[in-house]
Amino acid sequence: MHTRRLVKRSILGSRVYAPSPTGDGAPVTGVVQAVKQENSDVSSTTSTTAPRRNVYTVLLQDGSLKEFSEEEIASGANNQTPARGPLKPSLKQNSNNGFGEGPKGEAPEEQRLAEGKRPGRPLDPDARSVSLLEQKRKVVSSSIDVPHARRSEEEVDMDKVTAAMVLTSLSTSPLVRSPPVKVGEALVGSWKDPGSAGPLAPSSYSSSGGYWSWSAPSDQSNPSTPSPPLSADSCKPFRVPSLGNGGGGAPGPEDPSLDDQDGSSLLFDEPIPRKRKNSMKVMFKCLWKNCGKVLSTAAGIQRHIRTVHLGRNCDSDWSDGEEDFYYTEIKLNTDEGLGCPSPATPSVLSPPLPPHPHPPPLSHPHPPAAGPAQPGGGGGDAHRSPAQNSIGISVAKDNHGGVCNGRLGGGGGGGATPLSRSAPSALYLIHADHAYQATAPVSIPSADSGCGGPAVGSFTPTNSFSISWQSPPVTFTGTSVSPCKSQSFGEQRPQTIAVLSSPPRATAAISRKVRGEGKKCRKVYGMENRDMWCTACRWKKACQRFTD
DNA sequence: CGTGCCGGGGA
């Protein structure tokens, strides 16, 4: 297919680690500017094992150009990587993964993940995928990095960053669960037999979070559980069957439905106290400061980020995965929350803007505006540095209390780990919307859940949150959360999850928004001028014009 | 009782 072409393309511009030119041992990152091949083996481009030597011209951070051999680049950073060729495998992977295909971020991650999880894969050597993963991590984490200032620090945080990164992308790839259902509809039965709970309704995706109850047992306690059918064929099957999207085509319309389905279905894994039609919605929110753009599809948001913020409009195919970090998956109980972006609400914009010492990131002109007070973020143009790091993931939403935040950040108030840093921005955005729900950092009533034991496997952020979000605390209080249903990352390190685990469950401020004291349209204009009201008022919604 | 607004429903 187009594999080869993609490969070529993706190598240039790739970020790689290279041995420090100064010899101090610290690897540096650079961008591949050119590739030269020194061997005659070039002809056999396809073989991964063929010993051929490439020389990569790498543009280092300091702006200098340097040439490295594959080995150099490899040893520079991937020394713990079990793989052989440092670049080659990854490149191949990239292309295979459909890196440039469309909704990247989606398939690739899960593929890797799936591969990693599934033992005994005959086809692709695990090493390869692993190495890719490794490489990708490095790559992205380096590129995601903010100003150059904090180099060393970054190195330290690399792990967290990368971990979170992976989570991020995972969170946007619901497909990881879908294969079993879609591919093997007939097989479903066999999977759920291990008594892994019946909620799995084969025929309806949206009915329950069957995926999760399925995945857990099969992974942990039920070694005997038959592995998913598609394991036979390594990567591609994932996408094809689940998306029904044929070749690396347009992600477009299909995604939303998938996402939504997945998202919502997962949410209802546990017996939700009540109905509610379509209260949960998975959205993807751009985390660039002042850009609260919310799209319903991962692909969409990625495209948005790529074109608008990263300035990569021309070649929509090309992506190094950076977008993944600039958006977050969020769940909305109702779209209302994020919905009210700008509507003539001067007051909304006026709140004190926190100082933003950040110099605009290279190559992106950013007005010195600040993001926080922006609710819907419908906010204007402002392209800003991404919210410090979008690793907040869907979690972000729950960071209100910040109660637990400290935990993960190591308690450091000023903690500047990428993770903790990510929280604030996201928090702002959401907080603005649900301020009323978040009051003070109240801890969860429950004894063992909540912040106390976020790391406890059973506590899953995204889901439980979304669910408990509006339901009375009571429902949540207990351990209502079922063991395994983190919406976005079933099999993630609890650590990261911990971040999310600061559930919004403020015992207080449950009910409704405090009644606004300020004047509302009704008062201001009176009934007779109803047409002058803001639409919200007209519709008996929370007034948008005179917010408090 | 007036008001703000949530939740839900109709077109």
Place this chain on the structure above:
DNA sequence: TCCCCGGCACG
């Protein structure tokens, strides 16, 4: 998506 309204909580 736009619009309306029942109904609840608050003051």
